[in-house]
Amino acid sequence: MRANTWAGRNSVEVRDVPDPKILNSRDAILRITSTAICGSDLHLVDGYVPTMQDGDIMGHEFMGEVIEVGPGVDSGRLRVGDRVVVPFPIACGACAACANDLYSCCENSNPNAGIAEKMFGHPVAGIFGYSHLTGGFAGGQAQYARVPFADVGPLKIESDLTDEQVLFLSDILPTGYMGAEMCDIQPSDVVAVWGAGPVGQFAMDSARVLGAAKVIAIDKEPYRLQMAEQAGHTPVNFDEVDVRSRLLELTGGRGPDKCIDAVGMEATHGSAHISAYDRVKQAVRSETERPHALRQAILSCRSGGVVSVIGVYGGLMDKFPAGAWMNRSLTLRTGQCHVHRYMKPLLQRIERGEIDPTRIITHTLPLDEAPHGFDIFKNKQDNCEKVVLKP
Ligand code: NAD
Ligand code: ZN
Ligand code: ZN
Incomplete structure (x- = not known):
């Protein structure tokens, strides 16, 4: 089959590779009809995950479409011929966490799991296409994929919604939604979202759906800010204005009630595995050339507010504003998205036309x-x- 593969730092290549096979009794094989490029893939391409x-x-x-199932797959839940969306975290459905x-x-x-334990001092769960650190599972930018625990995660689509309407239930729509849900939004809330990438856009839409009075989009790419504005959100360009001052202006001097970081490592490049020299260089660069989203969110949030972090971080982060967090009684919430929780309710919201x-x-x-898709997505061209890919 054809598959998009990692070919070294800053390089991906579509190659001929062996077709996937059932390895465990609860596996299924999927013929992939649509797949997408995510901001999380950029961390791999940028070389911040050392186990690719x-x-x-x-x-x-x-x-x-499911084309084969292992003998242990519960046929009441998944059968050959089913059309499904696959959540990005791999989950057994039976452990204490699940x-x-x-x-x-x-x-x-x-x-x-031992690799992360050794590298970061904590375990991480399995994720498709996300290096040997998260299990070494082959990803879905391919013609076919093997799906473990196939009767737990995949969501059957039984209506005639298009791939484009449901594909993002695999990750970025639930992720944006979880970012907003963690904010415990009240009707009068002003919610500020750092990052107007795909995840940020869905965090903004979700904040609106959950009842926020005003949603602010912070980025520097005019076309991304324009996209947010067209969806009814208020743009702030961090290349043109001082973000914290502008946020104070927009909130009667108090700061946004809820702040969502939908940027992650792009701003910090703070993974533990990069060399000490690179880390200092990047820290200096990020201080002088571009503001740091998470620090800015913590420093901007009103007293008693919530900072919700869905941007991805790995390893350590320098200069965490612990003083603002403590003295202003902030609540910090975060996580890789627990996608399985949100797939069904969000499918209903899509069916009802709310999102x-x-x-x-x-x-x-x-x-x-x-490879062209990665280029334009990473470099914000065109x-x-x-980007949706059609195998
Ligand atoms: P993206 O790279 O397209 O978007 C990031 C945006 O942030 C860009 O538009 C960039 O211009 C903007 N940005 C950079 N620095 C900024 C700053 N200081 N202030 C404001 N904006 C800034 O990526 P995406 O697909 O939207 O993903 C965003 C983040 O969410 C990534 O870190 C990704 O790994 C993460 N993510 C997390 C989960 C999860 O489960 N928690 C799931 C999917 C993606
Ligand atoms: Zn993703
Ligand atoms: Zn489990």
């Missing part, structure tokens, strides 16, 4: 053009917001 190997298949946002709806913390889904996930798609490309 040449030839690893990328991608954790995908859907398609029993508490903490699917992205599943205790049974990462056969390589239109297709509004962020700017590019649809054949799988073979994945007004690229979200």
Whole structure:
């Protein structure tokens, strides 16, 4: 089959690779009809996840048709011919974490949990297409994929919604939604969202759906801010204004009630594995050239407010504003998205027309053009917001 593979730092390549096979009795094989490129893939391409190997298949946002199931898959839940969306965290559905709806913390889904334990001092769960640190599972930017615990995660789509309407249930729509839900939004709340990428856009839409009075979009890419403005949110360009002052202006001098970081490592590049020299260089660069989203969110939030972090971090982060967090009684909430929790209720919101996930798609490309898709998404060219790939 054809698959988009990691080919070293800043390089992906579509290659011929062996078709996936059933390895465990609860596996299924999917023929993929649509898959997408995510901001999380950029952390891999940028080289911030040190356990990617040449030839690893990328991608954790995908859907398609079940063409084979292992003998242990519960036929009441999944059968050959079903059309499904696959959540990006791999979850067994039976461990203590899964029993508490903490699917992205599943205790049974990462056969390589020891690597993270050694590197960061804590385990991480299994994720598709996200390096050997998260289990070494092949990703979904391919013609076919193997899906473990296939009767737990995949959501059947039984209506005639298009792939484009449901694909993002695999990750970014639930992630944006969880970012807003963690804010415990009240009707008078002003919610500020750092990052107007795909995840940020869905955090903004979700904040509105959950009843926020005003939603502010912070980014520096004019076309991304314009997209947020067209959806009814208030843009703030951090290249043009001092963000904290502008936020104070917009909130009667108090600061936003709730702040969502939908940026993550792009701003910090603070992973533990990079060399000490690189870390200092990058810290200096991020202080002088571009503001740091999470620090700014913590320093801008009103007293007693919530800072919700859905941007991805790995390893350590320098200069965490512990003083503001403590003295202003802030609540910090975060997590890799527990996608399984949100798929069904969000599918219903899509069916009812409350959220239109297709509004962020700017590019649809054949799988073979994945490298071009990565280029324009990473470098913010051609007004690229979200790329869908068709295998
Ligand atoms: P993206 O790279 O397209 O978007 C990030 C945006 O942040 C860009 O538009 C960039 O211009 C903007 N930005 C950079 N520095 C900023 C700053 N200081 N202030 C404000 N904006 C800034 O990526 P995406 O697909 O939208 O993903 C965003 C983040 O969410 C990534 O870190 C990704 O890994 C993470 N993510 C997390 C989960 C989860 O489960 N928690 C799931 C999916 C993605
Ligand atoms: Zn993703
Ligand atoms: Zn589990």
